[in-house]
Amino acid sequence: MALKDLFTKNQPKKKKYATIPAETAKNDVPEGIMTKCPSCKKIMYTKELVKNAKVCLHCGFHFQMNAAERIDSFLDEGSFVEINENMVSENPLNFPDYLEKLEKDRQKSKLNEAVVTGMGTVNGHKIVVAIMDASFRMGSMGSVVGEKITLAIEKADDLSIPFVIFTASGGARMQEGALSLMQMAKTSVALKKFSNNGGLIISIMTHPTTGGVSASFASLGDYNFAEPGALIAFAGRRVIEQSIREELPEDFQTAEFLLKHGQLDAIISRIDLVENLTNILEIHQPGGELEWQGN
């Protein structure tokens, strides 16, 4: 008997039916020909879903998008020029296994960090854009994420063009401790300077935007928008309930709830985003014209 038979003899028979690959199910990334909507449970062609900016054709559910997909769907074709793409995190606190985890995420996401920054155009309007990607360390904010966002804001300031940020984050990066929290102050100061110089800041919160990111640059736009159904939160429900000793409504950390309570300016479907942003950029550009429809 061969040695390998010793180990396979009592194994259960291989299942005959197909299983969904764990990675696909976890990331909501539509692979294969058909995709099932987690909200309405209807099945559609993946190709058509992608063509529809990954918005469910039946119920409007917004699937998660990575940075590359956002660039493709939001900026004019071929207009994106990335900046600071080679910046990588070190392990300042010697946190166990941090460097290995970063390397693993680099390979998985094909990104060097959880935010992609650069310049591009939306219907011809020049902007600096920062796009967070939840597939890298859950989009958490470490020193490099904070630095890249700050440099992008400064770039917008230098060029006197609007700054647009798409947030998606699990919050501060625990492996960088207090250094991670300091990014909240650093990015906020950069935005304030940019704002004082007349800069336009547009924040688009996507699912999920939480922790220190929701409490800093995500909420500091001249316009604070969100995608439908996005989870936007600072702390988890249990922590808040324990500290205020009150029960919270079921939907209190959704974009829809925040809009109702004045925390957001609008919820914009991904389908309408380019058109809406084009209008805003037109209104704000020097010499821009706003058609007056009143009396």
Ligand SMILES: [Zn+2]
């Ligand atoms: Zn659906």
